Every structure is written in structure tokens, then in C-alpha cells.
């Protein structure tokens with residue numbers, strides 16, 4: 001399966017600010033001057049920049065895409081990242097009313113549904129969209145978001161064909177993937193999804209608060225998370241900030257590493273970034289997570305900082 005991240009920011013969309021853009025420009029220009037950059041060396045210079053200068057980690061809220069094979073699209077969450085995904089999908093069968101999509105929801109806090117009214121495939125007659133969640137009233141929640149007081153087009157006046165499916169305890173089979181769920185600690189609840197194909201597992205667990213007691217001894221988390229090939233996990237805060245935001249339903253980068261180590265995860269991707277952290281702060285936090293892994297003496301855990309457009313192939 002292939003996984004693509006379309007939105008990695010938590011809580012609210014967070015566009016690059018003018019101050020941050022100016023700071024970056026100045027730093028890049030300073031480095032260019034210091035290295036005596038010539039026109040011929042521009043490409044090499046740009047690729048040599050540190051990730052916090054080279055990339056924009058992204059301001060869109062949560063949306064990820066899972067593709068078991070080309071042309072088959074499972075989407076988790078409809079934060080503002082889903083808007084660009086929708087534009088991409090419109091270039092294919094969705095643009096002709098021949099699309100089939102599966103749209104899973106972790107929960108319905110705004111940052112996980114607010115892109116849906118701007119998701120173009122929703123409006124195209126003939127497109128078939130199955131909405132999937134563990135809560136039985138997902139349809140009512142999505143209708144509420146698009147009531148006339150909040151949005152001009154009611155949910156059921158959009159022209160795609162819609163089906164709703166409520167997941168139970170049993171695993172769910174979808175396009176060759178076996179999908180299981182786990183309920184996470186978060187205000188109002190949140191669902192983790194585990195996608196399994198050919199013995200390779202990808203787990204998406206965002207909007208979740210993990211603490212030391214969760215990993216001190218054997219816990220219900222162990223069976224679900226154990227030995228995940230890729231774990232995309234809420235790591236919104238630094239450890240210090242998490243002390244001040246205890247019970248807010250999110251995890252620190254340090255604890256995310258501790259969890260991944262306990263569960264013997266192979267690849268950990270940090271996501272649901274705190275909206276008030278600029279990219280250089282995110283990168284510093286990421287380097288702190290790497291240092292924490294080293295201090296734990298762990299060698300077989302890869303850690304990545306989630307970024308819009310990041311793709312992972314799991315084969």
C-alpha cells in the first residue's frame with residue numbers, strides 16, 4: 001500500500017506567516033552569500049539546506065490517503081488537507097462522476113471535518129462515497145457542519161451518492177486491506193485505524209493522549225500497536241508544553257518515541273503538529289525526538305517528521 005499525507009497540522013490551519021517567510025529568506029540568502037553561490041550551483045545549494053529551510057511542513061489540518069493499488073482511494077479525515085486531494089482526484093474518474101471513495105473518520109472535531117464542504121468530488125453526480133466511522137451518528141454530524149447558518153450548501157444537496165457504515169469491534173475488509181480500530185483517549189473520543197496488507201501494517205493514531213502509565217506494563221494498547229511497520233502518531237507538543245496541557249488529548253514527541261519503542265514499531269512519523277510552532281521549532285522538536293531515541297539506546301526505530309506531500313510505500 002501507499003500512504004500520502006495531505007494535512008499534518010493539528011487544531012487549526014496554520015499558513016506560513018510573513019515573519020516566518022522573511023526569517024527564512026534572510027537565512028537562505030545569508031547562507032548563499034557565505035558559500036559564494038553561483039547560478040550553476042543553485043540546485044545543489046537548495047538540496048543542501050537543512051529541512052526547516054528546505055521544506056514547508058504544512059499548514060493544512062489532518063487528511064491522509066491510503067492506496068492499496070493505483071486508482072483505489074481510502075481517505076482518513078477531512079481536515080483542510082482534503083481540499084488539495086480532492087483537486088487531484090478530480091483529474092481522474094472523480095471528475096467524470098465515476099469515482100469510488102472510502103472516507104474514514106477518526107472523530108469529528110473541526111480540524112478533521114472542516115475541509116469536507118470544499119472537497120470537489122462530493123459535488124459530482126455519479127461519484128460513490130462511503131463514509132465510515134465507529135460512531136453511529138456520523139451522518140448527523142456532517143449534516144450539522146453544513147447547515148445554512150454555517151455553509152451555503154446542505155450536505156445532502158451535494159450530488160454524489162453517499163453510504164454510511166458504522167464500524168463495530170470486528171475487523172473490516174476494504175479493497176483488500178484488513179482494517180481494525182482502537183479507541184483512543186481524547187475529549188469526545190478518537191479512533192485509531194490499523195491497515196493490514198500482506199503482513200505489513202500501517203497505523204494512524206492521531207488525537208490521542210498517551211502517558212507513562214500507558215506503557216509501564218502490559219496494556220490493551222500492546223496488541224493493537226505491536227510491531228507496526230509504520231505508525232503515524234499524534235505528537236503535538238513538546239514535553240514541557242504537554243505538562244501545561246495535560247488532559248487536552250494530545251501527546252508529546254518524547255512520549256510518542258517512548259510508545260513506539262515499547263511497541264517495537266519500525267517507523268514512527270510524528271504528526272498533528274501544534275499550530276503555534278513554526279517550522280524551525282518543529283524541526284528542533286524532531287531533533288530532540290531523535291536525541292531521545294539515542295539516549296534510550298534504541299537503534300531499530302526510524303523517526304520522521306510528518307510533512308504535507310510526504311509519501312510512504314509499504315510493500
Ligand SMILES: [Zn+2]
Pocket residue numbers: 010011062109111112207272
Ligand atoms: Zn485534531
Ligand SMILES: [Zn+2]
Pocket residue numbers: 107109186190207249
Ligand atoms: Zn480532536
